[in-house]
Amino acid sequence: MAPAAQSLINQGSMRRNRAVRRLGQVGLWLNPVFAYFFLWAPILILVLFSFNESKSVASFTGFTLKWYNNILNNVMGAERAFSTEIMLNAFRNSLFVGAVATAIATVLGTMIALAMARGRFPGKSLIDSLLFLPVVIPEITQAISLAIFFKVAFDWIAGISGERVFPGFHTIIIAHVTFNISFVAIVVRARLADMDPQLEEAAGDLGANPWRTFWRVTFPLILPGVVSGALLAFTLSLDDFVITFFTSGVGTSTLPVFVYGLLKLTVTPEVNAISTIMMVLSTLLIGISLAMQGRTASRA
Amino acid sequence: MTTYDVELIDIVKDFESGGGRVRAVDKVSVQIADGEFFALLGPSGCGKTTTLRLIAGFEQPTAGKVLIRGIAMEGIPAYHRPVNTVFQDYALFPHMTVERNIMFGLQMEGVGKKEALKRAQEALEMVRLPDVGTRKPHQLSGGQRQRVALARALVKQPAVLLLDEPLGALDLKLRKNMQYELKALQRDVGITFIYVTHDQEEAITMADRIAVMNDGLMLQIGTPREIYEHPGTHFVADFIGETNFIPATLLERGADGIGSLRLTDDTVIQARLSHTLQRSSGSVTVAIRPERIGISSIHNALRGAADSGDVTMLDALLVDSQYIGTDTRYTVRIGDALNLVARVQNISERDSAALAIGEPVTVSWHRSSTTVLDR
Numbered sequence: 001m002a003p004a005a006q007s008l009i010n011q012g013s014m015r016r017n018r019a020v021r022r023l024g025q026v027g028l029w030l031n032p033v034f035a036y037f038f039l040w041a042p043i044l045i046l047v048l049f050s051f052n053e054s055k056s057v058a059s060f061t062g063f064t065l066k067w068y069n070n071i072l073n074n075v076m077g078a079e080r081a082f083s084t085e086i087m088l089n090a091f092r093n094s095l096f097v098g099a100v101a102t103a104i105a106t107v108l109g110t111m112i113a114l115a116m117a118r119g120r121f122p123g124k125s126l127i128d129s130l131l132f133l134p135v136v137i138p139e140i141t142q143a144i145s146l147a148i149f150f151k152v153a154f155d156w157i158a159g160i161s162g163e164r165v166f167p168g169f170h171t172i173i174i175a176h177v178t179f180n181i182s183f184v185a186i187v188v189r190a191r192l193a194d195m196d197p198q199l200e201e202a203a204g205d206l207g208a209n210p211w212r213t214f215w216r217v218t219f220p221l222i223l224p225g226v227v228s229g230a231l232l233a234f235t236l237s238l239d240d241f242v243i244t245f246f247t248s249g250v251g252t253s254t255l256p257v258f259v260y261g262l263l264k265l266t267v268t269p270e271v272n273a274i275s276t277i278m279m280v281l282s283t284l285l286i287g288i289s290l291a292m293q294g295r296t297a298s299r300a
Numbered sequence: 301m302t303t304y305d306v307e308l309i310d311i312v313k314d315f316e317s318g319g320g321r322v323r324a325v326d327k328v329s330v331q332i333a334d335g336e337f338f339a340l341l342g343p344s345g346c347g348k349t350t351t352l353r354l355i356a357g358f359e360q361p362t363a364g365k366v367l368i369r370g371i372a373m374e375g376i377p378a379y380h381r382p383v384n385t386v387f388q389d390y391a392l393f394p395h396m397t398v399e400r401n402i403m404f405g406l407q408m409e410g411v412g413k414k415e416a417l418k419r420a421q422e423a424l425e426m427v428r429l430p431d432v433g434t435r436k437p438h439q440l441s442g443g444q445r446q447r448v449a450l451a452r453a454l455v456k457q458p459a460v461l462l463l464d465e466p467l468g469a470l471d472l473k474l475r476k477n478m479q480y481e482l483k484a485l486q487r488d489v490g491i492t493f494i495y496v497t498h499d500q501e502e503a504i505t506m507a508d509r510i511a512v513m514n515d516g517l518m519l520q521i522g523t524p525r526e527i528y529e530h531p532g533t534h535f536v537a538d539f540i541g542e543t544n545f546i547p548a549t550l551l552e553r554g555a556d557g558i559g560s561l562r563l564t565d566d567t568v569i570q571a572r573l574s575h576t577l578q579r580s581s582g583s584v585t586v587a588i589r590p591e592r593i594g595i596s597s598i599h600n601a602l603r604g605a606a607d608s609g610d611v612t613m614l615d616a617l618l619v620d621s622q623y624i625g626t627d628t629r630y631t632v633r634i635g636d637a638l639n640l641v642a643r644v645q646n647i648s649e650r651d652s653a654a655l656a657i658g659e660p661v662t663v664s665w666h667r668s669s670t671t672v673l674d675r
Contacts, residue, residue: 196389196391198387198389198391199391199393199394201358201378201385201387201391202385202387202391202392202393203393203404204357204358204377204378204379205356205358205378205379205383205384205385205453206379206384206404206405206408206452206453206456207379207380207405207408207409207456208379208404208408209377209379212408216404217393220395221394221395
């Protein structure tokens, strides 16, 4: 084959290669666009319509803050089912349940993480995989199992003591602790895995007993992980609906359960406004949690 | 009765691994005197670090006893033992300043904050780092961290300082400097050092005595000179420095520690027997260091001197010559199969160019330079 013809063919294949590469680049660019669109479009619509002047979600007629104003001032359009007092009460419940469940779950989760990272005991790998289970099993399954568990437990208590126990804050808190432990343990464990175990040996070598080693060396080093885990747990607790719905009693509704109650009547712009506020709050907490983890990583 | 700073009696350490048991340390016994610089030398996985960790109290022996200053250490946790460790990666506390790191050990003893700070600053001066006290470990260079780790351990004034490859992470030049400094520091403070290393040169230049370990066994304990000149086993001869191994048959064991041997080409030579040599006849190995082998062109050879049996002289062929600055490294072939390496110092420039590859030469050595080992 003549050299000239050869070079022409080469040019042709090069041009084809360039076209394929450009297509690939466009595809790569479109990929995140679609992914983010599906992720964020519904949330954006929610936020947008919380500022919509019209009550209908059919069209955006103008910007207003009146729905936010309604929430704070005890006005709820035509329905009149809304009461700021009830909402604030539900929010207080949410904060209370979140705080107590987070405190308990953080202590227990941190202890489990320490045992998993440092301990040597039979069945460790089994317990290790069981720890991840609450993260992956469907929430509804966990909710129903907890509801049945409480029923059985209360029947049993009633059978022994004759006292009837009813669901309330204690059941919600226990339920929230159950799923939060896993999340705290996973975050703290990741931090422990980054930590050089020789540091603990060094503390022992310098005369610190295990108790002082923990408080002077281990704890300060895993603290960002613990705080981050606690913030994550608090957020999950604040946002949880399914499990809370199945384990709450009378008068102990949390904010998500209260919002669900409103939805049963109709979707009102106030619901959009409350949801937006909750989303901002959660995002803030998760942001702080991630920032703590990031700081940890950069310092190590 | 003498009390040793550290005494190990028949120490055995087994680790569980994947259902099986691995013996990391196998019946190790050693006595280390007060003020001694003692090196544990061996390749990675030989059990030297495990031995150190058994003394520190991070591991418990499967069998045997650890005594520190005559006191049995069984059941005594690391934080109650009068020893301190300089870790391989320093293990400085990243969340504390350098001063706080050094004060940590003193505060655990109940020393007050003021006194602890004063002693920490003195310790920093001792390792010639007086100005870094308020910095965090990550702001220091590798060499500085190494000194801080040293100060943190020495400020406790331990009976014994354990060092786990403390210079391993430093570059070559810094390592050489630190070798001299460490040795000088050890002489000044008079504390017993137990020093784990895989670097035979480091062990030879620094240690008063060396224990060579392999596969959990302590093969030989002795001064650097003893270890180098009189290796007790094939492994020790091979691991410490460079060695030629010549297969031979032992004909006769002389009473004076000299034996008669027959080489594979039927030449009979005389060589010094190792103290540890067990067999009295049969297959053995003659070990000889390259720098103890003389090499000369065949015309200059003084063949007459060989008659006494003190000096072995063999005909050989020069197959390779490598100029390495201070020395020239010659490879010679004796007979068909036996290659020996000889190292000759280049006293003048002419020395290094005197012999040509392919030339017949004579190699020679004195019998006191040889060691006959079991094969």
